[in-house]
Amino acid sequence: MLVGPGFEPSEAILPFLREDCRVLVIGAGGLGCELLKDLALLAFGNIEVIDMDTIDVSNLNRQFLFRMKDVGKPKAVVAAERIQERIEGVKVVPHFGRIEDKSPEFYKGFHIIVLGLDSVEARSWINETVCGFLEYDDDGQLDLSTIKPLVDGGTEGFKGHARVILPGITPCFACTMWLFPPQVKFPLCTLAETPRTPVHCIEYAHLIQWPKENEIVEFDVDNVEHLQWCHKNAVKRAEQFGIGGVTFSLVQGVVKNIIPAIASTNAIVAAACATEVLKTVTMCCAGMDNYMMYMGAEGIYTHTVKYEKDAECPVCSSGISLTISESKTLAELIDVVSAHASVKGNISAPSISCGSMNLYMHGPLEEATRPNLQRKVKDLIMTNKATLAINDKKLPRTLRLNLTIA
């Protein structure tokens, strides 16, 4: 089958895209600008975009909605304006701010969310937010209407990826965290005693010398004076050791962890994502399953991989569901959990948390949380419905407990 299940070309699709379907684009940078244009030209009529950044000169080589005169203005606002000026019948609502400052309800209001981000933090945050929407019945069956699809793109130079996440069905970011390699870090003793490369000298000035000499001021990677200070001292250190090659550009690259970016890769990856948005929303084609990597440096090569969901993912897995009565204490709840069929034998001394609240913890917090054991669960969590986290040395991962108090 080339089309999605149950798809019929229909006259209802266009008005749905134009009038009803609400899409959120997170990030109005390299991918975001392309995404907004792509979605608008695919007839999506209600688009919103959120970004906390303002426009910088170095954006202009790819973020085509911005001009020299826009430098310093909020990206989301300018991008929304340009799209609306050019394309008729599309409404783009900008949000200039942090994604964390919007409530879960804000994100719930969209049919689909597209990510044009460059940080692991932001991806994790939005992932946790939409996975939090998932609801399971007592048999652990997912309520399909609680799924908020995510389409994610990312690029680095000539490389990129596009992926579709149907939380609860396909792997979420937390299931495949290993796809993001940790940043290279050098041993501090190398920086301090045996520097060999210009990068070692820059990291010394940045990580060791700055906190020593500017104790009160936090290093700000966006502050030109701080960067210049770092450059000056890195050059001095490099000269002292006979190492060459410290340039201001390299200082920026290392300290700000700059990811190289070009227009063409952004265009390709964003367009691939936009196609997936259209497919997911209309079912006009079977969707991508579920991760495509793109490599454009040596010829053109793409590879689509079907990653597997982590059945024990602490963020998106169904976990177990329980309903207890109002009178139950935490100790009694722990007994019920330990006896639950699906975990029996795998739990001996469980710890239990609700959100940031640690209800009962083994380890160093045991004494502090012990009094909670005799309190009623309802009085502790102050709600009738919540997702709890169960930890136990015998469990490889955190177990989710969907608790209802009746």
Add this chain to the structure above:
Amino acid sequence: MTGLAKEDAKSKRYDRQIRIWGRDGQRRLETARVCLLGADADGAEAMKNLVLGGVASYTIVDGDEVKPWDLADNFLLDKESLGKSKAECVSRLLQEFSEEVSGKFINERPDQLIASEPGFFKDFTLVLVHGRIGHEVLVSLEKTCRSHGVKLIFGRSYGLFGMVRISAEEHDVIESKPENALLDLRVNRPWKELAEYAGKFDMESLDDMTYKHVPFVVLLLKAAELWKQGHQGALPADRQQQREFKQFVRGLQRSKGEGFVDEGDNFKEAVDNAHYLWGGSSIPSELLEYFGSSSCTPTVDSSDFWIVMAAVKAFVDNGDGALPLPGSIPDMTATTDLYLDLKRLYERKADSDVARVEANVKEILVSLALDKNRISTEYIRLFCKNTSHLKVIKYPTIEEERQSITGSKSTYLKSLLLSEDTAENAFVYILMHACDKFEEINTQQPGIFDSELEADKERLKGIVNSIMSEAGLPTIPLSEEYIHEVCRMGSGGIHSVEAVVGGILAQEAIKLITNQFVPLKGTLVYNAIRGTTLNLGM
């Protein structure tokens, strides 16, 4: 702005891409003149990406005027464009992306321009061709371009599918910038100074701190010497011996007494990099092929690239069989001084190799009665640094590409159609050829008019079937559905597919212009239904 301030502004603006292709690559982009034939969305998007990247100039050729449906998928058109020249409107809106770029347009159909003024194309760096140009005309364009060294890229979308292909007589790349390429450390065949340097280390007399900071290159050289003493002068030959060698390296470590070994990071690195002893310094087979090609016998018409290639070949033939040393070493556990000593040792050897290659270059130039200073030392240095991953790509002509599917081409396509991973996209490739044939016969793409959808499907199916049966190709289970999909879309552009094609066109243009990285070799098929690509290298 002064020249310097202008340079500074540019380096800020293009910072994120200069980190990829360097100032050199950027300078080449900034002198590139690009021509676009056909101003529909794929082409307009390609040009948008190139103008953003900083090309010097563009020329848009299109004879159509803007129709209402053009606005639906082309971001480089606006309401005011309706009824005006498409070339002019796209050119006007492209101008917004850069204050520096010089934009021109020609309101004429590309095929007419090619026929009436073939010489028009000879001064461009690159011509992007995007659909709707007859076969015969394309052949003549290609002839002009090849004879003037102008490179061509074809790209087109067909509803949910797209195709990109390059045409050039020959494209030579020095900086192919491969990822994860093995370095050439020469530990398996050290030159005299390197062997002497390693020999100077008296491991037993070193204090603990220094002992743990002896570079792994030295450790490997020392271990190899010791190993050879016990193995009739030979390095590890097979997997078994290679494993034994690693164990041997571990065993060389100083013990803290009672057999307790405090493993140093440098020894760990030596084990991890032991493969440099049995690989990494040989001549790649691709390069041997270039050495053996007729271009490697220089004539007065040879390019700089091939003259230096011949000089490198002479270097290998007259030396110890090794390539010029690239001269870079990776960071490794070592004290500052030991590392810098080693680094300088490699750099000195690289410099002396460059000097020898340069002498060969001059000798060749003199023997051909050419200016012996024609090729700069910098060029030769860059060449020597990259000898193990040079690329020479020759592209088939349009006629070769389009000729009927017979012989090896048929066998190749058959194998693609029979393999699960490639079957659908190989079929899409044939389908796109069939669409072009359809267009030649019917002067339009299939499925343009809803009323003729069913009839067009049958006609297209007929063309597909005749191509496949003539070549003896097997069909695929989803062939009907694919034919249906391509007709259903008609020529109605789907912007996100056009943007992918435009993005790829621009990316390949950048590789051709900067002379870096490796451009596409065969024909690329993009399938937006599956979100996959296939590279057909015929």
Add this chain to the structure above:
Amino acid sequence: MIKLFSVKEKQERERRENAEQAKAGVKKASASELRLQKDISELNLPKQIKIAFPDGPNKLNRFIIIVSPDEGYYKGGRFSFSFNMPDTYPHDPPKVKCESPRPVYHPNIDLEGNVCLNILREDWKPVLSISSVVYGLQFLFLDPNPDDPLNKDAAKVLASDSRQFQINVRRSMGGCYIGNTYFPPCK
């Protein structure tokens, strides 16, 4: 597959849910918080190591580890380290600094309290935990390493004259000058 089409019904449902959610007001734990809860609940500290949570038991992203070695050069000392857990933990390692005494006389800790421990930098992996780092710190006091120094002077003494090093450590833990640097006593 999912049906995204029944918009009106869906919006209605969402309105209901939102109202419920607003009443509930339970803040979701982030992935890093979930992992921290797991790490802390499974942390089994030997008697030489104590932990303190200055912001209470529900704020796990900042805590203090106090190491009181009962053998080796640093026997009888008391060293406290601040742990700051990034939002991306365990993708990124904890940020650890020696807070007291500062400066401390140790070959692998500089005068600002920076610690040279491989698993805090180049060898960090998400499978490691707070427990691994705590044991790493404990090991640093049992077996200071003179070959990868962050305090070169201390490392030189340790490498060349371990008796002198022992004397210096003893003196430093009571508060004294070594060279031009004053080392305050352990508290």
